[in-house]
Amino acid sequence: MTTPTSSEYDLWMRRFHQAPDSKVRLLCLPHAGGSASFYFPVSAALSPEIEVLAVQYPGRQDRRTEPSIGTVAELADQVHRMIRTLDDRPLGIFGHSMGAILGFELARRLEADGRPPAVLFASGRRGPGTHRDETVHLRNDDGLVSELKGLSGTNTALLGDEEILRMILPAIRNDYRAIETYRRPEGEPLSSPIVALIGDDDPKSTVEEAKAWSDETTGEFTLRVFPGGHFYLATQQKAVLAEITDRLGATAG
Structure with missing residues (x-):
């Protein structure tokens, strides 16, 4: 596996705030159709104590x-290739929705490297071994567009702008295809702790389906249920940030 060039790295990895003295790092993975900027408020809140890196997927914003x-x-x-040399401090992974499954797959690759993440935060997604027959x-x-409005994950004003829609729908459709055709591969569970976070009214995952994340680790498992739907993060940001800070702070040593 080749080491990415600095220009490749900058395309994928976004650091909104500098945190040179942080003892831990958090990698944030967006939802289907999402972009790195979704995590700007997380970076603003956690830096400089925690260095926050957000992944920018191809096909959106400046990579459209x-x-x-x-x-x-x-x-x-691809993300593994970007981060596999980031071994100077403990790494936590936070993924929302599709990002939670991507985080799980990334954690599997890091464990194969002998560098398991400090914790995997799996937000707004049922366990990888569960299945729904979805064809959005x-x-x-x-x-x-109706699906997006129902989840309230994208600014509805943007959804009414035909020009912007033409730009974002191909990437959104691709992401939905990727996550809806995903099946958990054979393999052992992780050793890393998993924290599953879910809204109590999430149409994409019941609380019971979120509990299935417990099957994916031999380490500690925690389930946090918040009021709200798929994007419970919008109203529960303070509590979610506290969970992240407490968990990652315990790994700083």
């Missing part, structure tokens, strides 16, 4: 002219 990556496994391979990616554009 690049082809999107078609599978979770390939996306995990096969809907027409109106159907896809």
Whole structure:
């Protein structure tokens, strides 16, 4: 596996705030259709005590002219290539929705390297071994927009702008295809602790389905249930940030 150039790294990894003296690092992975900027408030709140890195997937914002990556496994391979040399401090992973599954796949790769993450925060997603027969990616554009509005994950004002829609829908559809066709590969559970976070009214995962994350680790498992839907993060930011800070702070040594 080749080491990424500095320009490749900068395309993928976004550091919104400097934290040169932090003892721990948090890697943030966006949801389907999401971008690194979703985690700007997280970076602002946690820096400089925790260095926050947010991944920018191809096919959106300043990378919108690049082809999107078609599978979770390939996306995990690419992100793994970017971070595999970041071994100077403990690394936590936070992924929301599709990002939670990507985080799981990334953690598997890091454990194979002999460098398990300090903790995996799996937000807004049922366990990798659960399955629903979902086909949102096969809907027409109106159907896809309806899904987004129902989840309230994208600014609804933007969804009414036809020009912006043309730019973002291909990446969103690709992400939905990647996550809806994902199946957990054979393999042992992680050794890293997992914290599953879920809204109590999330249409994408019941609380019971979120509990299935406990099957994915031989380490400590914690389930946190918050009021709210799929994007409970919008109203529960303070509590979620406290959970992140407490968990990562305990690994700083």
